[in-house]
Amino acid sequence: MNTSVPVYDITVGQFITTLTALKDVLRKGKEFAEAKKIDMSVLLQTRLVPDQFPLSRQIQIATDTAKGCVGRLINEDIPVFEDTEQTYEQFVQRIDKTITFLQKFKPEQFKDYEKAIYASKHKPGMKLGGKSFLVQYAIPNFYFHVTTAYTILRVSGVTIGKGDFLGKINWTTE
Amino acid sequence: MNTSVPVYDITVGQFITTLTALKDVLRKGKEFAEAKKIDMSVLLQTRLVPDQFPLSRQIQIATDTAKGCVGRLINEDIPVFEDTEQTYEQFVQRIDKTITFLQKFKPEQFKDYEKAIYASKHKPGMKLGGKSFLVQYAIPNFYFHVTTAYTILRVSGVTIGKGDFLGKINWTTE
Numbered sequence: 001m002n003t004s005v006p007v008y009d010i011t012v013g014q015f016i017t018t019l020t021a022l023k024d025v026l027r028k029g030k031e032f033a034e035a036k037k038i039d040m041s042v043l044l045q046t047r048l049v050p051d052q053f054p055l056s057r058q059i060q061i062a063t064d065t066a067k068g069c070v071g072r073l074i075n076e077d078i079p080v081f082e083d084t085e086q087t088y089e090q091f092v093q094r095i096d097k098t099i100t101f102l103q104k105f106k107p108e109q110f111k112d113y114e115k116a117i118y119a120s121k122h123k124p125g126m127k128l129g130g131k132s133f134l135v136q137y138a139i140p141n142f143y144f145h146v147t148t149a150y151t152i153l154r155v156s157g158v159t160i161g162k163g164d165f166l167g168k169i170n171w172t173t174e
Numbered sequence: 175m176n177t178s179v180p181v182y183d184i185t186v187g188q189f190i191t192t193l194t195a196l197k198d199v200l201r202k203g204k205e206f207a208e209a210k211k212i213d214m215s216v217l218l219q220t221r222l223v224p225d226q227f228p229l230s231r232q233i234q235i236a237t238d239t240a241k242g243c244v245g246r247l248i249n250e251d252i253p254v255f256e257d258t259e260q261t262y263e264q265f266v267q268r269i270d271k272t273i274t275f276l277q278k279f280k281p282e283q284f285k286d287y288e289k290a291i292y293a294s295k296h297k298p299g300m301k302l303g304g305k306s307f308l309v310q311y312a313i314p315n316f317y318f319h320v321t322t323a324y325t326i327l328r329v330s331g332v333t334i335g336k337g338d339f340l341g342k343i344n345w346t347t348e
Contacts (some may be wrong), residue, residue: 009305010313111175128344155222169300169302171297174298
């Protein structure tokens with residue numbers, strides 16, 4: 001009897017799957033830009049509405065959310081990325097650095113995740129315990145920004161579908 | 175020492191939070207439509223791109239994903255909704271019926287979730303075990319469709335921000 005799921009699986013494991021999928025989505029964006037003779041920076045600066053972040057920032061926040069979530073729950077230093085990426089290659093590199101960071105950890109390192117405290121950057125004095133931070137904040141935020149990155153490219157004309165967003169799924173025939 | 179999170183929390187608990195947030199987002203859409211003298215059905219039929227589902231279908235899939243996920247993992251009959259909603263009130267009712275279904279369950283009822291089998295509707299013969307279904311399929315799909323519903327309204331001009339998507343978070347000052 002087991003009514004729980006390893007934090008490792010829903011963070012490290014699935015963040016790597018989704019970030020790898022995001023890299024594939026970006027590659028399709030790059031190929032689309034090349035075929036249309038558009039500079040990739042145009043897509044990276046595309047926004048769905050003027051007061052929402054462009055694709056570039058969506059990628060930055062998605063990676064920040066992934067490394068921030070795991071680093072906080074494991075109580076490990078979170079690598080700081082300078083948010084200076086401009087090119088496709090630099091954004092791919094940012095995702096790769098995030099994946100490399102995530103790959104360092106093992107399931108048992110989440111043993112004290114419930115004791116972690118997240119202090120809000122936007123709401124001074126407001127805090128979340130580790131479980132609430134994971135369930136109510138980090139995971140929804142992560143998917144929100146990856147979905148938005150995907151949608152910006154989808155609306156821009158890149159031929160992608162939900163399967164590209166979901167990435168590699170462990171289908172079996174058994 | 176605990177390295178896991180209850181399936182109940184990341185499904186029932188968080189689906190209810192996010193679906194409640196989706197209702198608030200839709201209400202803001204309704205108020206926007208009224209202020210602009212637009213029929214709400216226009217927003218419900220709005221798509222970001224011609225070959226993506228409109229807002230109405232995003233709500234249907236989000237609710238289907240939530241009830242399908244929990245019903246399958248608990249091995250309980252999943253209520254079928256007929257996908258005939260047309261009005262704002264009917265979509266709110268669909269979300270409410272989904273929440274009522276989710277509220278029936280208790281954390282211990284997920285005891286055999288790992289033994290659940292999900293058979294793909296789109297990939298004949300392909301299956302997922304309970305944990306893969308939960309982590310790789312149901313959760314990403316749920317947030318994908320709620321985010322897309324949100325984004326359709328955001329792009330349509332409704333004044334909403336990420337806080338509206340996240341909904342009620344258990345912030346504390348301790």
